[in-house]
Amino acid sequence: MSSSAPSNTPTASGYAPFAQLIKMLLPSARSVALYDTRPELVWCSDGYARPDLRTLLDHHRPADAAARGSVETTNDGIPVFVSMLRGADSQPLGSLIVELGGGSSRSPPSMVVSMLRPVLDCLESQLGLERSTLAADRSAGLDLLLRADAHDVPETSALQELLNHCAKELRCVTGALIVPDKNLELSWSSDAVSAESRLLDRTQKHLLAWARLNNRPMVINRPGAGAAYKILSCPLHDPNGGVLGLVALFRPGAAEDFEPRDVRILEFVGRKAVAILDSEYDALTGLPNRLIFERRAQRLLDRAAAAVLYADIDELEAINEAFGLNAGDEVIQRVGALIQRAAGANALVSRLAGDRFVIALPEGTAAQGSELSAKILDAVGQLGYLNGTDAMQVSVSIGTAFAPAGERLQHVLAAAELACKRAKAEGGARSSTIDDLAGLTPAEARQAIAAADLRDALASNKFELDAQPIVRLGTRGALAGYELLVRLRNAAGELVSPARFLEACAQYGLLPALDRWVLCAAVETLRPHAQAMASAPLFFAVNVSAQSLQSRRYAAFALETLAAAGLPPRLFCFEIKEPAAVADLDAADALIRELTNAGAKVALDDFGSGLSSIAHLKQLPVSYLKIDGEFVRRIGTDRVAESIVSGIARAARMLGIATIAEHVETGPVAERLRELDVTLGQGFHFARPQSFAETVRATVALPAPVEAKTRA
Secondary structure, three states: OOOOOOOOOOOOOOOHHHHHHHHHHOOOOOOEEEEOOOOOEEEEOOOOOOHHHHHHHHHOOOOOOOOOOEEEEOOOOOEEEEEEEEOOOOOEEEEEEEEOOHHHHHOOHHHHHHHHHHHHHHHHHHHHHHHHHHHHHOOHHHHHHHOOOHHHOOOOOHHHHHHHHHHHHOOOOEEEEEEHHHOEEEEEEOHHHHHHHHHHHHHHHHHHHHHHHHOOOEEEOOOOOOOOEEEEEEEEEOOOOOEEEEEEEEEEOOOOOOOHHHHHHHHHHHHHHHHHHHHHEOOOOOOEOHHHHHHHHHHHHHHOOEEEEEEEEOOHHHHHHHHOHHHHHHHHHHHHHHHHHHHOOOOEEEEEEOOEEEEEEEOOOHHHHHHHHHHHHHHHHOOEEEEOOEEEEOOEEEEEEEEOOOOOHHHHHHHHHHHHHHHHHOOOOOEEEEOOHHHOOHHHHHHHHHHHHHHHHHHHOOEEEEEEEEEEHHHOOEEEEEEEEEEEEOOOOOEEOHHHOHHHHHHOOOHHHHHHHHHHHHHHHHHHHHHHHOOOOOEEEEEEOHHHHHHOOHHHHHHHHHHHHOOOHHHEEEEEEHHHHHHOHHHHHHHHHHHHHOOOEEEEEEEOOOOOOHHHOOOOOOOEEEEOHHHHHOOOOOHHHHHHHHHHHHHHHHHOOEEEEOOOOOHHHHHHHHHOOOOEEOOOOOOOOEEHHHHHHHHHHOOOOOOOOOOO
C-alpha cells in the first residue's frame, strides 16, 4: 500500500480551526456556524443545528458586498454577527454566523468585520476552492449522492444510500463504510461480484490501520501480485481531526485508474457521511438515535403490525455511584451491543436516552417479542461490571407491546414503557407484555397517550413558560421575583396547565427532563439580558421535582447551565416540595447546600402540607418557606388554617427564613397575611401569569426598583 494521493481539500474537521481562530480574535464569541447558500448547516461549533439561526438566515437580507457583515438579533434576542461569504466573482458561497457575547454584542459591525477579516478571507478562499472543485466534478448522479438524506430513503439509512450512490457513480464493484466505535460496517457490491464481498473482510483492518497512521486518502492503482483490485480509501474525521473510520472503493485490476477527481469526490462523500453520523447516530452506543428510529419505525407500522420492546437497565445509578459515570457509560455501551446482536439485522434498535433502549421487530408478533425479551435477558444476565476486586451484576427490565398496522408509534412506545415499569415493579431482571393495546385500563390508556404526547412535546419544544410575580407584602406589592410556570401547547394550539400533564410526567419518569427543559428555557430567555440582570434585585423560581432530587445530578447541571450562560446563580430560586425533601433528607440537604453555596436561593414549597419538617429546618438551609396555598385560601374563614399559617410565619422568623404565601386571591387575605408578618405573596390578587419572554423584556426596560427595607 505504498501508492497514495495527498489531499488538498478540507477534511470534515476543516472548519474547526476557523472557529478556534474566531474565538482567539473575538474572545467573547460563543457558537460559530457555517451555512451553504440554501441555507443548510455545513458545520457548527455547537455540534447541532439551531433553529433560531436558520430562521434568521431565512429572513436575512444580505448587506452589500463591501459591508462584509452585519449584527442581527435572533427571535430569542441573541445578538449575532452575520457575514455573507462570496467568491471572487461576487457569487454567494454561504453564510457565517457568530454568536456575540459580552462587549462584542455592542461593537459596531465594522469593528467586528475588522477583527474577523483574516478569517472571512480564508473562509471565502476555501469555499471558493470547494465550489470550483465540485463544479468541475459534479454530474447528475453525483449531485444526488451528495444530497442523499434520510428523508429520501424509505428502507435503508442515508449512509447506506450514500455509499451505494458513490460506488456506482465512480464505477466501482465493491465499497465499504466502516466506523468501529459505532459498530457500523456498511458494504455494497454489484451483482457481478457479490461473492467478492469477502474482499472487505480481508482488507478492512489493513485499510483502517493505514488511515489511522497516515490520516489521508490512499490510492492503489498498481495492485501487487495476487491482488485483483484497485483501491481508493479516505478517512472519516471527528471534530478534532482524528480518524473515526473510513470509506473505501474497489475497482477490478483491469479497470481505469482512480484519478484526483475521484479522490476529491470521495473526500466530499466522507464529509457528508460524518454529517449524517452526527445527525443519525447516538455518540455513546453507535445506535440510531431516537429521531431516526421513530421515523423508520412509524413507516414500518404504517405498512404492517410490529412488536415493540422497551428495555431499561436496572439500578444503573448504583453502578455510577460505586464506580463513577464512566463505568455507567461502559455498561450502557455493552448492553446496547448485546441488544443489537440479539435483535438481529432486520430489527430497528435505538438508544432512546440515558439507560433506555427500544427495539422494533418488523411484522413481529407478541410471541416473537417475548422470545427476543428472553434472549436479551439471558445475554445481559451474563454481563457484570468488574472494577478490580469489586463486581456488580447488570440486568435489564423489558416491556413488550404488540401494535396492529397503522397504530401510532408513540402510543405503542408508551404501552411498552408501561409494561417495562410493571417488570421493574416486580423486582426487575424480567419482562412483561401488553399484547393488546385495547386491553389497557382507561387510566393506563390515558397515561400512555399522555406520555407519548409529552415525549413528543419535549422533543419538538412544545412547552412554554409563563411567569407570575412574587411581591413584598410589607411594602404593598413591591416586586421581589417571579415563579416560572410551564405550559404545554397542544395540537389545537391551546395552552394546557400542568395539572393536566404532570401526573403522566411523574408516572413515566419524565419530570427530570421537564425540570431541565424549564431551566434551560429560562436561561435562554435571560441570557441576552445577562448584563442587565446581573444587578437586578429579583429572583426567578423554578421547580425541582422529587425525581430530579433523587437523581443527585440536578444541582451540578443547574450550576453548569447558569455558568455557561453567564448568569449569576443568585438570580434563581429552586423550589423543592416539602414532602419530597422530608422523604429524602440526605439528597435534599446535598442539593440545597450545593445550590446555596454557589449563591442561589432554595425554597421549601407546599410547606405545612406535611407538618413534619419544622424540626428539620435547621438541617435544611433554605432561603424561603412557601406556605401551602390550601391554608392560605382559608385564612379568614378557617381558624385552624390561619393558626397554621401564623405558626409557620413565627417559626420562620425565629430561624431567619422568609415566607411566601401562594394562592393569594383576595384583598382581605393579603391584608391578613401582612398582619401575620408573612414576607412575600403570590397569587391572582396581585397578578395572573403571563408570558415569561414578555415579562423579561418589560423588566429589562423598567428602571431598577428601590430596595425595600424588609426581610427578603
